[in-house]
Amino acid sequence: MIAAAATAFFAFLGFDKIHNQLKGLWNVSEQAVELSYNTLVLVVLIATIANLIYRLPERAAEHHRAIHSLTAFIRDAEDTVELADAGLVCLTTADLEKIRERYKGMTSSLPPSTDKEFLRSKKDYAAKRRSSAAINQTLMDNGGPNTTTDNRGRLIEILRLSHDRLELLHVVETAGNNLWITGGFIRNAVWDHLHGYRVSTPLDDIDVVYFDRDSKVDSHDSVLRLLRTNAPNIDWSLKNQAEMRDPWLPTPPPSLEDALRRFTDTATAVAVRSVDGSLEVLAPYGLEDLFNLVVRPTPGFDASTYNARIEKKNWAQTWPNLTIHRA
Structure with a gap:
């Protein structure tokens, strides 16, 4: 210049x-x-x-x-x-x-x-x-019809919004094809979202389930070791639902879906897995109770066991908008 x-x-x-x-x-x-x-x-x-x-x-x-x-x-x-x-x-x-x-x-x-x-x-x-993609309006809409199909999409969107949960779903996917995550991993994510919590409620553990009548102990242990190796900071719980026995039910569950029907409450009886990056949802009782913040026992579940679990969990303290039914 x-x-x-x-x-x-x-x-x-x-x-x-x-x-x-x-x-x-x-x-x-x-x-x-x-x-x-x-x-x-x-x-x-x-x-x-x-x-x-x-x-x-x-x-x-x-x-x-x-x-x-x-x-x-x-x-x-x-x-x-x-x-x-x-x-x-x-x-x-x-x-x-x-x-x-x-x-x-x-x-x-x-x-x-x-x-x-x-x-x-x-x-x-x-x-x-x-x-650019707009915010998913199904996720944002809390009114209107509350159908299982709509709620499946909402659940998938909620899980996709959580980077940590997506990573853990991928960890489980790499450990085995027939592994599903259930329990608080899904339930808490929805309840946190519906309560407007910006920080996820901590999980005590992550429940991974599968259904295999011919499963061997070595195979079960190798999957659990793989989960712990890939995510060592997580307390993993791995259960073969084909081997689960309920004292008040005479026969074992014939399938994973039937095993979910025997869970304590309908909001927890939901499982999710990742298959090549796509999320699949298994919910034998639907997702209406989960998204309506309703806790109720599954049909036929032992009343005293259900009530004791509700007392122990004390969910209403963390999520005050819940409607909790006693057995």
């Missing part, structure tokens, strides 16, 4: 004035002065072009990163507002302060841009926004 300004200054002076000034210092002709000046102009031009060539990708990358950051920020803000409007999360002053600080830090690092660059950025963001 300085070289360009100096070149322009000498151009306004004219070659004759420059030559007169230099005659006292060097014996130089006017033609030499003109040649030197033209050479300087050429050097400045080449330097300017080179700067544009080498800086253009850098500036483009800076603007691309800025657009990406702004787009991500706006999407996160819009999603947070929609979740808050739907009553699924509760925004606090601390949350708003975090958003404000994130915005300040992001804008302070944005590269300078011209009006044309700004317009291009707006167009790029508009295109990205049109192509």
